[in-house]
Amino acid sequence: MTPHIDQHSQFVNGDIQRKVLVTGAAGFGGSNLTGALLREGYRVTGLDITPPASASLLSRELRHSSFQYLWKSVQDIQPSDVEGHSIVVHMAAQADTPMAFDSPRHTVMQNVLGTVELLEAVRHADCVSKFLYAGSGNELGRAHYLPLDERHPLTPHNPYGFSKAAAEMAIWTWRRSYGLPSIVIGTGVVVGPDMRREVFIYKWLWRALKGKPIVVEGGSQTRDVAYIDDVVEAWMLAIRAPEEMVVGHKFYAGSGQEYSIEKLAAICREVAGVPVPIEKVGYRPGEKGQREAFSIEKARAMLGYSPRTTPVEAITLTADWIRTQLESSPAEAKDISILP
Numbered sequence: 388m389t390p391h392i393d394q395h396s397q398f399v400n401g402d403i404q405r406k407v408l409v410t411g412a413a414g415f416g417g418s419n420l421t422g423a424l425l426r427e428g429y430r431v432t433g434l435d436i437t438p439p440a441s442a443s444l445l446s447r448e449l450r451h452s453s454f455q456y457l458w459k460s461v462q463d464i465q466p467s468d469v470e471g472h473s474i475v476v477h478m479a480a481q482a483d484t485p486m487a488f489d490s491p492r493h494t495v496m497q498n499v500l501g502t503v504e505l506l507e508a509v510r511h512a513d514c515v516s517k518f519l520y521a522g523s524g525n526e527l528g529r530a531h532y533l534p535l536d537e538r539h540p541l542t543p544h545n546p547y548g549f550s551k552a553a554a555e556m557a558i559w560t561w562r563r564s565y566g567l568p569s570i571v572i573g574t575g576v577v578v579g580p581d582m583r584r585e586v587f588i589y590k591w592l593w594r595a596l597k598g599k600p601i602v603v604e605g606g607s608q609t610r611d612v613a614y615i616d617d618v619v620e621a622w623m624l625a626i627r628a629p630e631e632m633v634v635g636h637k638f639y640a641g642s643g644q645e646y647s648i649e650k651l652a653a654i655c656r657e658v659a660g661v662p663v664p665i666e667k668v669g670y671r672p673g674e675k676g677q678r679e680a681f682s683i684e685k686a687r688a689m690l691g692y693s694p695r696t697t698p699v700e701a702i703t704l705t706a707d708w709i710r711t712q713l714e715s716s717p718a719e720a721k722d723i724s725i726l727p
C-alpha cells in the first residue's frame with residue numbers, strides 16, 4: 388500500500404501537512420483528538436452520525452478552516468470519503484456498556500459492521516498509511532493474568548466487549564489479508580470534561596454533588612481510570628511516530644493503576660465533598676471478579692507515553708467540570724436525574 392499525499396498538501400513546520408479522518412469525531416474522545424490535531428496543523432475530516440447542529444463538542448472545530456464535518460454513518464462510508472486522507476482514526480462506536488445489554492444487535496451493527504465497512508473503504512481508497520482503532524478494556528473481559536498487556540487474549544464478558552473485540556479482530560484480519568496499516572490503542576475508563584454522562588464516574592460525581600446516594604453495581608471489580616488529555620497524547624504520539632515503528636502494534640494507554648469500583652465510589656464522594664451514602668446493588672452480568680489493570684510499559688517504551696494525571700486528579704478535574712456545569716446550566720441539573 389503506497390501512502391498517498393494529497394496534491395493540495397501544504398508544509399507546516401517543515402512537515403507535509405497530513406489529512407486525518409476521525410470517525411466518531413463528535414464524541415468525547417473524537418472531539419478532543421480533533422482539537423489536538425487541528426492545534427498541531429493537521430487537516431481533519433470528522434465523520435459522525437450526530438447532526439452538525441447537535442455536535443456541541445465540536446463547536447470550535449466546526450468553524451476551523453482546516454476542519455470538515457462529514458455527517459454520515461461509518462456503515463455507509465465509501466472509498467471516496469477516505470480518499471485524500473493518510474491517517475484514519477476509528478473512534479465511532481456505540482460506546483455504552485449498559486445499552487449493549489439491552490441492544491446487542493444495534494451495538495454489533497454499529498461497532499462490528501461499521502468497522503468492516505470502514506476497513507473496506509480504507510482498503511479500496513488505498514491512500515492510508517496509519518489506521519488507528521480505539522480499543523477497550525472490555526475486550527479482555529476476565530483477566531487470565533495481570534497486569535493486562537498487549538498479548539492478552541480477547542475474552543470479552545459482555546455484549547459491548549464482544550462488539551469491540553470483534554471489531555479489533557476484523558482490524559487485524561484486514562491487516563493479515565490486505566496489509567492494512569493497523570494500530571490499536573486500548574484504554575480502560577477515560578474521564579474528564581465533556582465525558583459521556585452515562586459513564587458510572589460521571590453519574591456518581593453528579594449524584595454526590597447533588598447530595599444523592601451513589602449507587603454502586605458490585606464493588607470488588609477493578610478499573611484503570613485515565614484522564615482524557617493523557618489518552619489524547621497517547622493517540623498523538625502514535626500519529627506522530629514513524630509508521631514502521633507503530634504499524635502492526637497494539638498499545639495500552641491507561642493510567643497503569645488499578646482501583647476497585649468501591650474505592651472509586653469513595654474517591655468520587657470525597658472529591659465531591661458531600662458525605663452521601665454509598666449504596667450497593669448486584670453486579671452487572673459478567674462483572675463479578677473482573678480486574679482491569681494495564682501494563683503501559685509498551686506505550687512508554689515505544690511511544691514515550693507518560694501519563695501526567697493520576698486517577699484521583701482525573702476524577703477531581705472531572706468533578707470541577709461537573710460542578711461548573713451544574714452552576715451554569717439548570718438543564719444539566721435536570722438531565723441526569725433520568726439516569727439510574
Ligand SMILES: NC(=O)c1ccc[n+]([C@@H]2O[C@H](COP(=O)([O-])OP(=O)(O)OC[C@H]3O[C@@H](n4cnc5c(N)ncnc54)[C@H](O)[C@@H]3O)[C@@H](O)[C@H]2O)c1
Pocket residue numbers: 410411412413414415416417434435436437459460461462477478479480481482497501521522523524551573574575576577578583
Ligand atoms: N470513553 C471511554 O472510557 C472509552 C474507553 C475505551 C474505549 N473507548 C472507545 O473510544 C471510542 C470513543 O469513545 P467515546 O467515549 O468518545 O464515545 P462517544 O459516545 O462520546 O463517541 C462516539 C461517537 O461515535 C458516534 N457514532 C456512533 N455510531 C456511529 C456510526 N455508525 N457512524 C458514525 N458515528 C457514529 C457517536 O455519535 C459519537 O459521537 C469508542 O470507540 C469507544 O469504544 C472509550
